[in-house]
Amino acid sequence: MSVPDSGKPAPSTWPAVAGTxxxxxxxxxxxxxxxxxxxxxxxxxxxxxxxxAATGQPAWSAWWFELWIGLVxxxxxxxxxxxxxxxxxxALALLLGFARKITYVVGILFSLLIxxxxxxxxxxxxxxxxxxxxxxxxxxxxAALIVINLRSGPSPYSLDYLIERRWPSWRRLAxxxxxxxxxxxxxxxxxxxxxxxxxxxILVALLLAGLxxxxxxxxxxxxxxxxxxxxxxxxxxxxxGKARDARLPPLQEGGSVAVDIAVSDxxxxxASGVQYQAWTFGKSVPGPVIHVRQGQxxxxxxxxxxxxxxxxxxxxxxxxxxxxxxxxxxxxSIAFSFVAKVxxxxxxxxxTPPVLLHIGNGMYGAIIVDPATPLPPAAESYVLxxxxxxxxxxxxxxxxxxxxxxxxxxxxEVVFNGAAFQYRDHPLTAKPGDLVRLYVVxxxxxxxxxFHVIGAIFDKVYPGGNPAQxxxxxxxxxxxxxEGAVFDLKLDEAGHYPFVDHAMAHMQxxxxxxxxxxxxxxxxxxxVSKAPVAATPATPPPAASGPYTFDPARxxxxxxxxxxxxxxxxxxxxxxxxxxxKDNVAVQxxxxxxxxxxxxxxxxxxxxxxxxxxxxxxxxAAALNDADIANIANHERSSWGNQGKLIxxxxxxxxxxx
Numbered sequence: 001m002s003v004p005d006s007g008k009p010a011p012s013t014w015p016a017v018a019g020t021x022x023x024x025x026x027x028x029x030x031x032x033x034x035x036x037x038x039x040x041x042x043x044x045x046x047x048x049x050x051x052x053a054a055t056g057q058p059a060w061s062a063w064w065f066e067l068w069i070g071l072v073x074x075x076x077x078x079x080x081x082x083x084x085x086x087x088x089x090x091a092l093a094l095l096l097g098f099a100r101k102i103t104y105v106v107g108i109l110f111s112l113l114i115x116x117x118x119x120x121x122x123x124x125x126x127x128x129x130x131x132x133x134x135x136x137x138x139x140x141x142x143a144a145l146i147v148i149n150l151r152s153g154p155s156p157y158s159l160d161y162l163i164e165r166r167w168p169s170w171r172r173l174a175x176x177x178x179x180x181x182x183x184x185x186x187x188x189x190x191x192x193x194x195x196x197x198x199x200x201x202i203l204v205a206l207l208l209a210g211l212x213x214x215x216x217x218x219x220x221x222x223x224x225x226x227x228x229x230x231x232x233x234x235x236x237x238x239x240x241g242k243a244r245d246a247r248l249p250p251l252q253e254g255g256s257v258a259v260d261i262a263v264s265d266x267x268x269x270x271a272s273g274v275q276y277q278a279w280t281f282g283k284s285v286p287g288p289v290i291h292v293r294q295g296q297x298x299x300x301x302x303x304x305x306x307x308x309x310x311x312x313x314x315x316x317x318x319x320x321x322x323x324x325x326x327x328x329x330x331x332x333s334i335a336f337s338f339v340a341k342v343x344x345x346x347x348x349x350x351x352t353p354p355v356l357l358h359i360g361n362g363m364y365g366a367i368i369v370d371p372a373t374p375l376p377p378a379a380e381s382y383v384l385x386x387x388x389x390x391x392x393x394x395x396x397x398x399x400x401x402x403x404x405x406x407x408x409x410x411x412x413e414v415v416f417n418g419a420a421f422q423y424r425d426h427p428l429t430a431k432p433g434d435l436v437r438l439y440v441v442x443x444x445x446x447x448x449x450x451f452h453v454i455g456a457i458f459d460k461v462y463p464g465g466n467p468a469q470x471x472x473x474x475x476x477x478x479x480x481x482x483e484g485a486v487f488d489l490k491l492d493e494a495g496h497y498p499f500v501d502h503a504m505a506h507m508q509x510x511x512x513x514x515x516x517x518x519x520x521x522x523x524x525x526x527x528v529s530k531a532p533v534a535a536t537p538a539t540p541p542p543a544a545s546g547p548y549t550f551d552p553a554r555x556x557x558x559x560x561x562x563x564x565x566x567x568x569x570x571x572x573x574x575x576x577x578x579x580x581x582k583d584n585v586a587v588q589x590x591x592x593x594x595x596x597x598x599x600x601x602x603x604x605x606x607x608x609x610x611x612x613x614x615x616x617x618x619x620x621a622a623a624l625n626d627a628d629i630a631n632i633a634n635h636e637r638s639s640w641g642n643q644g645k646l647i648x649x650x651x652x653x654x655x656x657x658x
């Protein structure tokens with residue numbers, strides 16, 4: 001290259017200028033992408049992007065996705081950091097013009113890898129696992145940079161040029177065209193460079209102005225990523241540590257039975273090592289088994305220690321729902337009685353709308369009513385409550401409910417007594433020749449069960465618990481959602497007898513266990529005891545120490561634990577039940593008074609844009625301190641594209657005082 005006496009740049013200068021402009025603009029895009037990889041959302045959903053991409057891919061490519069899922073899942077932390085570092089280094093190399101020959105080749109390989117794993121063969125070309133978009137187009141841009149470099153040779157607008165002037169051998173790493181002498185490489189005159197640099201600065205300013213929005217918008221369809229990860233894909237290869245005791249508890253003597261049940265929010269294990277943010281009766285899913293005799297009076301006391309309103313509905317009772325199955329708020333109790341007139345295996349569950357959500361989040365249990373004329377005595381009696389889990393990943397191995405899956409009846413697990421495969425790994429036991437009685441209740445909320453014990457035919461099936469209704473010669477019996485049935489069997493030969501939901505898809509999702517007949521391992525029977533009921537806090541939790549600063553990670557965690565089940569992780573709410581927080585006027589209002597008041601005091605019967613949301617939101621004043629409420633509010637004000645003004649703990653304190 002040369003600059004003639006006229007001062008007009010030689011035509012060969014412009015390819016270097018064009019290549020530099022393309023490289024810098026491309027580097028700015030990579031810099032934004034690299035910044036997004038350092039967000040918590042990217043790390044939380046990294047495995048989910050791979051699962052999501054694997055869905056719907058052609059059969060011939062399944063091995064490729066399975067290879068990467070198997071490779072990444074046990075080492076997700078390493079791959080998260082490797083992706084972050086790789087993208088950051090590529091962005092810096094592009095912006096500075098460093099080792100361009102190597103950078104362009106590495107960029108092509110990295111983009112192809114992203115395309116073929118996070119986005120899939122053949123598309124769809126959407127924002128991918130590391131937020132860089134349609135990676136195949138990135139391959140073409142890197143290829144174009146190689147062609148330009150071959151045409152123009154060294155670029156005076158690069159760090160490589162400065163290094164080459166001192167160490168000429170660096171050109172082997174920097175330039176595809178290393179034949180042009182450095183003495184012929186000159187920059188453009190300042191009268192040309194000035195406007196070009198001004199244009200670059202304007203572009204940088206625009207990108208920086210939009211960076212805050214980019215960093216606060218959910219990356220790469222996290223909803224799809226969270227929903228794509230299933231509990232079974234995260235479960236440990238080791239058996240669940242402790243199975244629920246399935247034995248039928250003994251009857252209480254006398255004419256009446258006291259049933260005291262507390263509602264609380266708990267993390268429960270739904271697969272080996274995988275937790276779920278559940279709403280529970282008695283701190284477990286299913287709730288405690290209630291065992292009474294026909295004719296006994298059941299005195300029920302329900303206490304709500306949860307974070308929203310709940311109720312209880314007994315399928316075994318004949319009682320006015322308008323009096324006894326009513327919603328109670330946190331800190332309230334309700335007491336009522338009914339006579340157990342009809343024998344059988346029955347469901348009890350929360351009946352608060354939307355009932356699908358409350359049952360789907362774990363609010364169910366079994367009540368067994370023995371007939372007045374007893375059934376033949378059984379050596380072993382077990383209670384199996386079949387249920388379904390519809391999940392999305394919160395982070396790591398913590399899951400929460402997915403209402404969309406509940407509506408579509410797409411469970412991630414179908415389980416007996418709350419956890420997948422627990423009785424496969426910790427079998428129920430019996431002795432050869434003993435009569436074994438299985439009380440099977442299907443809590444649903446939506447799927448039918450086809451109950452079967454492999455290798456056995458039931459001696460008797462009691463569809464309703466009445467001895468006069470016994471059916472014999474049955475190997476499989478359907479139990480609908482909300483139903484229960486009693487199964488008797490006697491097995492003379494020792495062995496493992498699997499019991500399953502014979503709907504094979506349900507069995508694959510966890511609805512299977514084993515009845516071990518002969519030589520049972522007594523140590524495998526877990527000791528189960530009642531946990532003390534926690535008292536409802538009478539005063540707010542102690543205030544956080546030190547001055548308040550918004551903690552985004554704390555806000556996201558608090559939102560996931562207290563709000564996401566109803567308002568959803570996407571902030572879109574539940575149609576006809578819970579209003580959206582995304583684009584919500586109160587959430588984005590510069591005056592936060594209404595927003596704070598709703599979190600502190602709760603709300604019911606709200607109408608937004610002509611849509612009524614009658615379901616009550618509970619107050620959080622007694623459960624959360626000022627800093628935690630401020631963190632939740634600020635999470636809502638800065639997520640899903642919301643750009644509300646952030647609040648302080650002092651504003652919450654002032655609102656609480658009113």
